[in-house]
Amino acid sequence: MTNKKIKFVDLFAGIGGFHQALKFVAQDNNIDIECVFVSEIDKYAIETYTHNFNYDKNQIINIRDIDNIEKDVPEHDFLFAGFPCQTFSNAGNKKGFLDEIRGTLFFEIAKILNEKKPKYILLENVKHIIKHDNGETWKIINNKLKEIGYLIPKKPLVLSPHNFGIPQERERVFIPGVLKSKIAENIDEIDLEEDINKYKKNFNSDNFIQEKNKIYNNILETKINEKYLLKNNANGSYLQKVFDAWNEFLQNVKKPLNRTLPVIWLKELTQTYELNPELMTHWRYKYISDMRDIYKNNKIFIDSWFKKHDPLSWKIREQKFEWQAGKDINDIKESFIQLRQSGIRCKRPVKFPTLVAMVQIPIIFDNTLKEWRYLTPRETANLQSFPKTFKLHNELNTSNDDYYSYKQFGNSVNVEIIKIIQKTLLDNY
Incomplete structure (x- = not known):
């Protein structure tokens, strides 16, 4: 230079x-x-x-x-x-x-x-x-x-x-x-x-165990304040029950051969109205057709699951489930969860979804703590490659409010x- x-x-x-x-x-x-x-x-x-x-x-x-x-x-x-x-x-x-x-x-x-x-x-x-x-x-x-x-x-x-x-x-x-x-x-x-x-x-998305270990070593913190545990947050107990119910669904339904679980919309899952592909977008027709196949092939279990968990009483967001973690993983605790406005999205545990300013904070199951928890502000700073010496807003603010730290790293380069x-x-x- x-x-x-x-x-x-x-x-x-x-x-x-x-x-x-x-x-x-x-x-x-x-x-x-x-x-x-x-x-x-x-x-x-x-x-x-x-x-x-x-x-x-x-x-x-x-x-x-x-x-x-x-x-x-x-x-x-x-x-x-x-x-x-x-x-x-x-x-x-x-x-x-x-x-x-x-x-x-x-x-x-x-x-x-x-x-x-x-x-x-x-x-x-x-x-x-x-x-x-x-x-x-x-x-x-x-x-x-x-x-x-x-x-x-x-x-x-x-x-x-x-x-x-x-x-x-x-x-x-x-x-x-x-x-x-x-x-x-x-x-x-x-x-x-x-x-x-x-x-x-090289990023080996197939070897999720190897990549997840890298994440635990390089991104995640070892000492976690209990306030980041899901159970200690508003609606935390409710979300844990929802995750457990979806995990039961994931592990028990028979999936299509060599395919993973399709997107599930609970209000559509058991519907019987006639589908007309000419009156629907291609993606919507495919989603609903795939869901109906799942219901048809798992009717006894799904009817029992509905009765046990009453999922239509959940909030609308939790009634949609997107499994994007692959067909070789069959446990929600192995995924990274993002609670989107449109539903629960479970990502393959090799890379986190995009941090956003809307503060959709990723949720993981911490294998050390044996607890669901949110990423901490420092962990989002790590994902954005800021040094350990960088002072986060929640470390400057006497109210210890994490909101602005999450928002800032969601906005950052x-x-x-x-x-x-x-x-x-x-x-x-």
């Missing part, structure tokens, strides 16, 4: 995932870094940010509050932005290179880039943005960056922590870029994929992925 000091801007910073990643890169490569500008509007995220980085919270602002943002942002070498995905309106016949994105938060980024021309950029967003508005949003973003003068990859760079041996499935799209006028090569795009692939690790992209970009250009 040729950079001895890197000044950077941290937009829509959250709790500082980009900042933390660059600290790692700097430490490993003897680089000095300086954060010259931070934007964020969530006061709780700002509290976490300022407790972990040497930055005055009074200088962290909402970029929408500055009239001439492109003038007020200091000169810098690297711009980071995990920008919100707002609706991009159709451009129609508007003219002017920024007209199509005016009014969106990406417009603020574009204004800064057009004025300050930092050598490097790294943007992040949800994978869905690639297909948003039939691909028009993605096209606008890419075209604007190119018009400003940035070289970016030819195709979207979509990565997930599990690609790098981190047990979380969380696909995000990343846009690394380098200013064409600041490099010697005469090229039209950058290609980081080959170098990034060197950091990828994965530090390891960001570090890999940053290092690859700096090494190559």
Whole structure:
């Protein structure tokens, strides 16, 4: 690397995932870094940010509050932005290179880039943005960056922590870029994929015992506060009974040959109305047909199970069961559970479902404690590759409220992925 000091801007910073990643890169490569500008509007995220980085919270602002943002942002070498995905309106016949994105938060980024021309950029967003508005949003973003003068990859760079041996499935799209006028090569795009692939690790989803052991060694904590035990939470006893009932169902019904249990909707399971594939979506027709086969082949047991557990008295969420742990596992305690708004989802115990800001905290059966429990905030920090020294919001808050910590890690970038992209970009250009 040729950079001895890197000044950077941290937009829509959250709790500082980009900042933390660059600290790692700097430490490993003897680089000095300086954060010259931070934007964020969530006061709780700002509290976490300022407790972990040497930055005055009074200088962290909402970029929408500055009239001439492109003038007020200091000169810098690297711009980071995990920008919100707002609706991009159709451009129609508007003219002017920024007209199509005016009014969106990406417009603020574009204004800064057009004025300050930092050598490097790294943007992040949800994978869905690639297909948003039939691909028009993605096209606008890419075209604007190119018009400003940035070289970016030819195709979207979509990565997930599990690609790098981190047990979380969380696909995000990343846009690394380098200013064409600041490099010697005469090229039209950058290609980081080959170098990034060197950091990828084989993830053996078939050998769930081996992978689960890695999770217990690298992600899960050994000392757990009893407040995270399911039984000590509101509705905990109820959920334990529901899990036990579904486990009984899972272990006793005969599944289709060489297949796992299909999605089960209790209100549909025993229905007898005639199915008309022409009047239903294909997926719904298939789900209901599969369920009816299960009921037909297990009628005696299922009728008895309904009588024993009265599952139609459960909350609607717990009446839907999605088994995604594979046909070689037949115990709910071996799965990772996510309580979604749409139902109970049991994942194969090799990687956790995507952490989300809606605070759908994964639930595991702790084999050491012999108890169902939620992941702790520190464990969600581990899944996002934050160091043990990183102070969580619940560790700063005298109320010891975990809500904001869960939310913040659900919103955060994965530090390891960001570090890999940053290092690859700096090494190559």
